[in-house]
Amino acid sequence: MQGGTGERKDGPGSPRAHTPPVLEVRDLARSFGGNRAVDGMSLDLHAGEILGLIGPNGAGKTTFFNLVAGSLAPDSGEIRLKGVPIERQPAARRLAMGLGRTFQIPRPFAGMSVLDNVMAAGQNQSGENILRNFLQPGTVRREERAARERALALIDFVTLSHLADAPARVLSGGQRKLLELARVMMAEPAVILLDEPAAGVNPALLDVIVERIVEINRMGVSVLLIEHNMDMIARLCGRIVVMAAGRQLAEGTPGEIMANREVVEAYLGEVTP
Ligand SMILES: Nc1ncnc2c1ncn2[C@@H]1O[C@H](COP(=O)(O)OP(=O)(O)OP(=O)(O)O)[C@@H](O)[C@H]1O
Numbered sequence: 001m002q003g004g005t006g007e008r009k010d011g012p013g014s015p016r017a018h019t020p021p022v023l024e025v026r027d028l029a030r031s032f033g034g035n036r037a038v039d040g041m042s043l044d045l046h047a048g049e050i051l052g053l054i055g056p057n058g059a060g061k062t063t064f065f066n067l068v069a070g071s072l073a074p075d076s077g078e079i080r081l082k083g084v085p086i087e088r089q090p091a092a093r094r095l096a097m098g099l100g101r102t103f104q105i106p107r108p109f110a111g112m113s114v115l116d117n118v119m120a121a122g123q124n125q126s127g128e129n130i131l132r133n134f135l136q137p138g139t140v141r142r143e144e145r146a147a148r149e150r151a152l153a154l155i156d157f158v159t160l161s162h163l164a165d166a167p168a169r170v171l172s173g174g175q176r177k178l179l180e181l182a183r184v185m186m187a188e189p190a191v192i193l194l195d196e197p198a199a200g201v202n203p204a205l206l207d208v209i210v211e212r213i214v215e216i217n218r219m220g221v222s223v224l225l226i227e228h229n230m231d232m233i234a235r236l237c238g239r240i241v242v243m244a245a246g247r248q249l250a251e252g253t254p255g256e257i258m259a260n261r262e263v264v265e266a267y268l269g270e271v272t273p
C-alpha cells in the first residue's frame, strides 16, 4: 500500500517523475479543547499530481486544509511549499507564494457580480496601493485591464460567461463551486486545495467540474482534492490518502484503497452526503 508503486504513469493526476514534493506536510496537529481534530497528519503532494484526500465526516480533512492554507494555526508540525517552510506565514502570504484553496461551503460576496468576485481574488494589484495609484495611474489602469481580461477568461473557462455581470447570489450550488474554481485560479497558484468541489452539484455540472479540474492540472497546477464522491476521486486521482480520526489511515491507488478492509470499516455506518 505504501510507496505508490501502483501509481498511474499517464492520464490526469499522475505525478511528474523525479521531482521533489511541491507540498510536504509533517506531523501536523491541532486540537479544539480535548478534540484532536488533526492528530499528527503527514502527506506529500508531488508536482503535477492530483492527490485525493478522503475520510469519514469529522475525520479532520477541512481542518487539515485550514492549517495548510493558514486560516488556522497548528499546535505543531511542519509545512513546506516548494521546499520553503510556510507554517508561520499568514494565509495571504501562502496564497501569494502559490498555495490556493477553495471552501467546502463557498462564500462569494453575494451582492457583487461574478466578475467582481473573481477579480477580488487577484493578487498584487498596484491599484490597492493608494500612493502608486496616484503616482502611476497608467500602470494601474493597464494592470486592472489585464486582471479584468484574466477574470473574464477564467469565468469563460468555468462556463459562467452568461452570468459574469449577475450578482453571485443568483448562482446555484454547482455554479458557486465553479465560481470558486475561477477565483482560486485568479491568483495563478502552483498548488490548489479543493474542499469537496462536487458536493451538492447536479450530474450535468459535475462533469464540467471534473473536466475543469483535469484542465487546471494539465496547466501544471498540483491538486489536493477532498471529495466524498468516490467515482469522481477514481476518475481524477492516481493516488489517494485516507484520513480517519485526524491522521493518515492508508495511502494507495483508487483500486488499492477500495479493496482495503480498514478503509471500508472506517466508512461503515457513515451516511455521506
Ligand atoms: N473551529 C472549530 N472549533 C471546534 N471544533 C472544530 C472546529 N472545526 C472543526 N472542529 C471539529 O474537528 C473535527 C474535524 O472536523 P472537520 O470539519 O475538519 O472534518 P471533515 O473531515 O472535513 O468532515 P466533513 O467530511 O464532514 O466535511 C470535528 O470533530 C469537528 O467538530
Ligand SMILES: [Mg+2]
Residues within 6 Å of the ligand: 061, 062, 063, 104
Ligand atoms: Mg470537511
